[in-house]
Amino acid sequence: MKIRIKFAKYGTLKFIGHLDVMRFFQKAIRRAGIDIKYSEGFSPHQIMSFAAPLGVGMESMGEYLDIEVNSITSVEDMKTALNETMVDGIDVLSVKILPDSSKNAMASVAAAAYTISYKEGNFPIDDIQQKLADFYAKESIVVTKKTKKSTMDMDLKPGIFELKMDKPLNIPSDIDSDGDKQITPVIYILVDASSSGNIKPSMVLDAFCAYCNVELEPYSCQITRLETYTRIIDAQGEEKLVPLEEAGHE
Amino acid sequence: MKRKLALSDEILMQVEKPARYIGNEVNSVMKNKEDVDIRFCMCFPDIYEIGMSHLGIQILYSMFNSWDDVWCERVYSPWVDLDKIMRDKGIALFALESQEPVKNMDFLGITIQYEMCYTNILQILDLSQIPLYAKDRSENDTIVIGGGPCSYNPEPIADFFDLFYIGEGETQYRLLLDTYNENKRNGGTRREFLEKAAQIPGIYVPLFYEEEYKPDGTVKGRKKLYDKAPDTVLKEIVMDVSDTHYPLKPIVPFIQVTQDRLVLEIQRGCIRGCRFCQAGQLYRPVRERDVDVLKKYAVEMLNNTGYDEVSLSSLSSSDYSKLNELLEFLIGYCNSRYINISLPSLRIDAFSLDVMGKVQDVKKSSLTFAPEAGSQRLRDVINKGLTEEVILDGAALAFKGGWTRVKLYFMLGLPTETEEDILGIGDLSNKIAAVFFDTVPKEKRVNGKVQIVTSTSFFIPKPFTPFQWARMCTKEEFIEKAYQTKKGIMSQLNQKSIKYNWHEADVSVLEGILARGDRKLAKVILTAYKRGCLFDSWSECFHNDVWLSCFEDCGIDMDFYTTRERNEDEIFPWDFIDCGVTKEFLLKEWKKAMNGETSPNCKSQCQGCGANRFGGGVCFER
Known part of the structure; x- marks a missing residue:
């Protein structure tokens, strides 16, 4: 199941670069106990893609990342669980289920x-x-x-x-x-x-x-x-x- | 709401990795400064990525912040780019959490992990606008406290510290902070606090002593400047490591740091007694952490951090008695959750190879052996209980299992070393390569070859080791030895399979001087700092010529600290510190070394080192 997460990134977090934000979300998803899908192969990674990288120094109220999950209880639960593990300067604004046919965030x-x-x-x-x-x-x-x-x-x-x-x-x-x-x-x-x-x-x-x-x-x-x-x-x-x-x- | 940062956007956008300076990481602790009595800033005097990889600070940070009346924050060395900006603009060094100047804190605690960070300590004090010399600090200045392995010979940097905490931090900090609070409440002075602190076990106040010298420059004794200051300071130690503070919510950095994974400390101390190794003596006796406690910690900490990798930390991990059980648990737990296990260097045997095969890609990983010396004779001198047979058998087993890469670690310049010992390094490397060709049939060889990486470092005698009496080689001798090693390797049949790396000699000599130094060195360190030396452990920042000129201009003879032969009855600058292991034991070991006699490890037979006075650990197990 494809999930789209919208988040805001502001304040001190504007100094954290795109790759580090990715790493941050990989850990946050583990902390939140989300049943995310992993890729196949010897070093499996979480299936996750970001819409548009944000340059260091910029803030955003409309960032997106897509993930694939095996199961969820509800999007509301996921949003709450994620927000409980965020830091000051990153807020999860919405969590939505995408139709299976939808294009990935970046495209x-x-x-x-x-x-x-x-x-x-x-x-x-x-x-x-x-x-x-x-x-x-x-x-x-x-x-x-x-x-x-x-x-x-x-x-x-x-x-x-x-x-x-x-x-x-x-x-x-x-x-x-x-x-x-x-x-x-x-x-x-x-x-x-x-x-x-x-x-x-x-x-x-x-x-x-x-x-x-x-x-x-x-x-x-x-x-x-x-x-x-x-x-x-x-x-x-x-x-x-x-x-x-x-x-x-x- | 935005947290106000100490540095402007303009500065942060100019420096490399601004994330080093903004704090706000997962599990970092914010408190209201009005709600606490004591503000403590913990410092690792190197860049953020190194400092954040250190377990000790995570332990103390977490312990301090578990106390309602204390707020513990962190500071690391600003890298040279920010260092310059801060100097130009007169910006005071700040703590990551509150972003407030370090000089506003009650305490600055600096962990001193290696000698080559000494100029960075001065940078921290200087940028914090705290007077460099403890004697120049006044009532309202931050109390500067040192700890970590280098505090076992604090004398070269003693002038810059108000206090040293000798040993493990879990035991006496509460008392120290209570003493500080009480003194403050009673309107006591800084001096009165230091006097009271000097009565706390493990606390050393350098201002209360003066080092006195003989005409030949060696230590004659120590004059007490405060009559109630103790003669010796015994290290502090946690006897029950399963029932002490552990950071279950360690800080998770945003940027990639050196140790970017969860760290489980499985035991403290080491039973082995290698004669060159300082840690092996300082942290005696061995104390294991209960395996069930570790399992519980691992699960809880993985949940609290979201890390995708866990590693075990200890000296000689293979000696942990429940290693098998712990690894089996971790493999079971982690595999289904896509969490990697990073193994410590293990003794190579069927068990460790089995475990390694389960947790790493055999084709990509390499095996590590640390024979430390090229011949059995010299391995006996250093009491490294690793025989050629064990190494070759382990290698054969590994090659059969599919490994094709082997790393070997040696030291050059060990006491009694001869040319034969040095040539033995090439010999042993060659024999391992030969084992590969004998064990693995041609058709099964991946890429057709084996890769042996042989590395040498230079031996540096350290305080509180049996080799504290040893002469250290000169730079020229070191370079000659590295050259001989290279020649020895080049002459081997399988030389094409062997890659040789060696360590810089200049920096080893300086490390040797600082390691066994006395108080006379403080002015050299300060001079070097004033002449721009900083980040000396970073080869791109190390300026040997500047250091040499500082020794010369301060009138300090480097050879006095390195190549000089030390008598058995010489008083060392660190003799007033008691790490549990007695000087008599170390001397006995030194003499055994000279006779090529080995000593069994703590588990097979007690050698009477003195650490049993702590009343626990391996000394009382049966």
């Missing part, structure tokens, strides 16, 4: 939404709302992408599905140690996150800053992934982005 990913906030308060960019709208209205947003061998020009525009200023969302990751909520506006961005067309939000931010002629200090912004989406065709025959968790049921 399902079509898009991801992020917020970008300026850690010190308001972005040091005048009239940011208008500038962002003008920037997004451009026909193309060409950036130069450096690879190991060469540099390549790339148009970000087709992969940016939405870009706007937004009110702070006050998700757990925005609440600081004194319990203060963030009050300054953030940049909201919805981009292509598929394996072929993945766009890093930092690339868009850099292009926007260049457009505004502003140079931000390194690490002065916090990027938070809000949700990871898959593309479905709805009852009306229209393409539509829905959160990965909606592929499953309780």
